[in-house]
Amino acid sequence: MKADAILDTLGLYCPMPIVKTAKKIKDLKIGQVLEVISDDEGIKEDMPAWCRRTGNEFLRIEEGEGEYRVYVRKLK
Template sequence: MEADATVDALGMYCPMPIILTSKKIKELQAGQVLEVNADDEGIKEDMPAWCRSTGNEFLGIEEHEGEYRAYVRKVSQSPG
Protein backbone atom coordinates (compact mmCIF):
# COMPACT_ATOMS: atom_id res chain seq x y z
CA MET A 1 0.00 0.00 0.00
CA GLU A 2 1.24 3.49 -0.84
CA ALA A 3 1.67 5.82 2.14
CA ASP A 4 2.25 9.57 2.31
CA ALA A 5 4.11 9.35 5.63
CA THR A 6 5.52 6.68 7.95
CA VAL A 7 5.83 6.27 11.70
CA ASP A 8 8.52 3.91 12.99
CA ALA A 9 7.35 2.42 16.27
CA LEU A 10 9.48 -0.73 16.12
CA GLY A 11 10.68 -1.76 19.57
CA MET A 12 7.98 0.32 21.27
CA TYR A 13 5.06 -1.02 23.22
CA CYS A 14 1.57 0.23 23.93
CA PRO A 15 0.69 3.05 24.05
CA MET A 16 3.65 4.50 22.11
CA PRO A 17 2.62 3.41 18.58
CA ILE A 18 -0.76 5.10 19.06
CA ILE A 19 0.77 8.21 20.63
CA LEU A 20 3.18 8.56 17.70
CA THR A 21 0.33 7.95 15.24
CA SER A 22 -1.77 10.65 16.89
CA LYS A 23 1.07 13.18 16.65
CA LYS A 24 1.97 12.36 13.04
CA ILE A 25 -1.58 12.29 11.66
CA LYS A 26 -1.99 15.93 12.71
CA GLU A 27 0.73 16.84 10.18
CA LEU A 28 -1.14 15.23 7.28
CA GLN A 29 -3.82 16.63 5.01
CA ALA A 30 -7.24 15.01 4.74
CA GLY A 31 -7.07 12.01 2.42
CA GLN A 32 -3.39 11.27 3.03
CA VAL A 33 -2.32 7.82 4.25
CA LEU A 34 -0.08 7.10 7.23
CA GLU A 35 1.87 3.85 7.54
CA VAL A 36 2.70 2.77 11.10
CA ASN A 37 5.46 0.15 11.52
CA ALA A 38 5.39 -1.72 14.83
CA ASP A 39 6.32 -5.05 16.35
CA ASP A 40 3.88 -4.88 19.26
CA GLU A 41 1.04 -7.30 18.50
CA GLY A 42 -1.34 -5.00 20.36
CA ILE A 43 -1.45 -2.74 17.32
CA LYS A 44 -3.83 -5.21 15.66
CA GLU A 45 -6.55 -4.17 18.13
CA ASP A 46 -5.31 -0.73 19.15
CA MET A 47 -5.14 0.86 15.69
CA PRO A 48 -8.71 0.01 14.56
CA ALA A 49 -10.00 1.16 17.97
CA TRP A 50 -8.05 4.43 17.72
CA CYS A 51 -9.43 5.03 14.24
CA ARG A 52 -13.01 4.46 15.44
CA SER A 53 -12.52 6.89 18.32
CA THR A 54 -10.89 9.62 16.18
CA GLY A 55 -12.93 9.26 13.00
CA ASN A 56 -9.95 8.35 10.83
CA GLU A 57 -10.20 5.45 8.35
CA PHE A 58 -8.46 2.18 9.21
CA LEU A 59 -7.30 0.76 5.86
CA GLY A 60 -5.81 -2.47 7.13
CA ILE A 61 -2.77 -4.11 8.57
CA GLU A 62 -0.07 -6.32 7.08
CA GLU A 63 1.97 -8.77 9.14
CA HIS A 64 5.33 -10.17 8.12
CA GLU A 65 7.70 -12.06 10.43
CA GLY A 66 6.45 -10.42 13.61
CA GLU A 67 6.35 -6.89 12.22
CA TYR A 68 3.12 -5.05 11.49
CA ARG A 69 2.33 -2.27 9.04
CA ALA A 70 -0.92 -0.51 9.81
CA TYR A 71 -2.45 1.97 7.36
CA VAL A 72 -4.65 4.90 8.32
CA ARG A 73 -6.26 7.52 6.07
CA LYS A 74 -6.79 10.92 7.62
CA VAL A 75 -10.46 11.72 7.14
CA SER A 76 -10.70 15.35 8.20
CA GLN A 77 -8.72 18.26 9.53
CA SER A 78 -10.02 17.61 13.03
CA PRO A 79 -7.39 16.75 15.66
CA GLY A 80 -6.05 13.23 15.24
Protein backbone atom coordinates in the same frame (compact mmCIF):
# COMPACT_ATOMS: atom_id res chain seq x y z
CA MET B 1 0.24 -0.19 -0.37
CA LYS B 2 1.58 3.31 -0.91
CA ALA B 3 1.67 5.72 1.99
CA ASP B 4 2.26 9.46 2.15
CA ALA B 5 4.17 9.20 5.42
CA ILE B 6 5.78 6.42 7.44
CA LEU B 7 5.99 6.18 11.21
CA ASP B 8 8.44 3.68 12.68
CA THR B 9 7.47 2.53 16.17
CA LEU B 10 9.52 -0.65 16.23
CA GLY B 11 10.47 -1.66 19.75
CA LEU B 12 7.83 0.54 21.37
CA TYR B 13 5.09 -0.81 23.57
CA CYS B 14 1.56 0.42 24.17
CA PRO B 15 0.55 3.22 24.41
CA MET B 16 3.50 4.73 22.51
CA PRO B 17 2.52 3.56 18.99
CA ILE B 18 -0.88 5.28 19.18
CA VAL B 19 0.55 8.27 21.05
CA LYS B 20 3.03 8.75 18.20
CA THR B 21 0.35 8.07 15.60
CA ALA B 22 -1.86 10.79 17.12
CA LYS B 23 1.06 13.22 16.88
CA LYS B 24 2.21 12.20 13.40
CA ILE B 25 -1.23 12.32 11.79
CA LYS B 26 -1.31 16.07 12.47
CA ASP B 27 1.42 16.52 9.83
CA LEU B 28 -0.73 14.90 7.12
CA LYS B 29 -3.39 16.47 4.93
CA ILE B 30 -6.93 15.08 4.85
CA GLY B 31 -7.11 12.08 2.56
CA GLN B 32 -3.43 11.19 2.94
CA VAL B 33 -2.33 7.78 4.21
CA LEU B 34 -0.04 7.10 7.16
CA GLU B 35 1.84 3.83 7.44
CA VAL B 36 2.70 2.78 10.99
CA ILE B 37 5.27 0.04 11.51
CA SER B 38 5.07 -1.74 14.84
CA ASP B 39 6.19 -5.00 16.43
CA ASP B 40 3.71 -4.71 19.29
CA GLU B 41 0.98 -7.24 18.67
CA GLY B 42 -1.50 -5.05 20.52
CA ILE B 43 -1.48 -2.74 17.49
CA LYS B 44 -3.80 -5.17 15.68
CA GLU B 45 -6.62 -4.25 18.05
CA ASP B 46 -5.46 -0.82 19.16
CA MET B 47 -5.14 0.91 15.80
CA PRO B 48 -8.68 0.08 14.63
CA ALA B 49 -9.92 1.23 18.07
CA TRP B 50 -7.94 4.46 17.76
CA CYS B 51 -9.36 5.07 14.28
CA ARG B 52 -12.97 4.45 15.40
CA ARG B 53 -12.52 6.86 18.27
CA THR B 54 -10.77 9.64 16.33
CA GLY B 55 -12.81 9.36 13.13
CA ASN B 56 -9.96 8.30 10.87
CA GLU B 57 -10.13 5.39 8.47
CA PHE B 58 -8.41 2.11 9.25
CA LEU B 59 -7.44 0.78 5.83
CA ARG B 60 -5.57 -2.45 6.38
CA ILE B 61 -2.87 -4.27 8.27
CA GLU B 62 -0.06 -6.31 6.74
CA GLU B 63 1.65 -8.90 8.91
CA GLY B 64 5.27 -9.65 8.25
CA GLU B 65 7.78 -11.56 10.33
CA GLY B 66 7.14 -10.23 13.81
CA GLU B 67 6.16 -6.84 12.49
CA TYR B 68 2.98 -5.14 11.40
CA ARG B 69 2.38 -2.45 8.83
CA VAL B 70 -0.80 -0.56 9.51
CA TYR B 71 -2.37 1.89 7.07
CA VAL B 72 -4.55 4.73 8.25
CA ARG B 73 -6.25 7.39 6.13
CA LYS B 74 -6.64 10.80 7.71
CA LEU B 75 -10.27 11.85 7.47
CA LYS B 76 -10.38 14.88 9.74
